[in-house]
Amino acid sequence: MNSAITGFTFFGIREFAVSPILTRLAPWAQYVERRKSLGIETPSGDTLTEEPVEPPSLRMKNLLDSGISGAITGGILRGVRSGRPAVGPGALLGTAVCTSGQYIFNEFNLARLRFIARRNEEKVAERATTREPTFNPRTGKQEVQELPRSWTEMILVMFGLVPLSDDEYLGKLKRTRDVYLKKISQLEVAVAMEEEEKRLKEELSRS
Known part of the structure; x- marks a missing residue:
């Protein structure tokens, strides 16, 4: 129950208060890009170059949103439970936990995107590779050698899932x-x- 209340409070604050405010006012690149994608009029100080999103910016995605929301959530919940003196420590703890959790999530998402890109490259390379038939002296026939399986295919075969x-x-x-x-x-x-x-x-x- 406590986890549900904490999660509901955190995401409610982040999605309906903190992120909209940062999207409209923050000058950093990810928020400028967010305003551009949403069609929001940009402040006069916005500067955004047409560059692809790179891993460092993916790692930083929503870190500020989650940190501020974690501070507000931690301060409110600790203050309600333990009184006004606990607001400050609760805010610091909430900031640390939520920022760390968001960073871990970003790293996991980045690893997933890299894995998908690598798999697509392997598929393209496999299709582009021409396999010439070779003579097998045991059978006396021309046979096409199979390409070595990747580790993911080997794991699937171990569980009985044949690609x-x-x-x-x-x-x-x-x-x-x-x-x-x-x-x-x-x-x-x-x-x-x-x-x-x-x-x-x-x-x-x-x-």
Whole structure:
């Protein structure tokens, strides 16, 4: 219950008070970019160059918002529980906890984006690589050597999850579609037969 109250208070203050104020007034790059994306008129001192968002700015995302909101939340809750003398320590503790939590979240999100980018690069490189068939003296046939699996594919195989190629996945979707289309046609026939039977019964009852 206490965690729910704390979380509700923190996010309510951040999303409905602190972030809107910083978005309108703060001069730093992330808030200038935020104003630009929201179509908010910028103060006269805004300067924003057309540069891509880089890792340092992603690490700093919402740190100030969370720090201020944590200070307000910690001060309010500690003050309500322990009185006015606890407001200052509660604000400091809230700032430290919320800023650290936001930084950890930003680092996790940055690592996730890097992983996705690396996976996309691996897929592009794999598709661009041409695999020439080689002669296998054991079988006496030309065979295409499979590329080594990545560690993620090896983990999936360990759990019984075999990765599918694009063609295999498309074929699986088509087979699933055909099964459902067959079931739909059977249901349509059954419904039509029921309606016809119902119509015949009504005609017999009238006669």
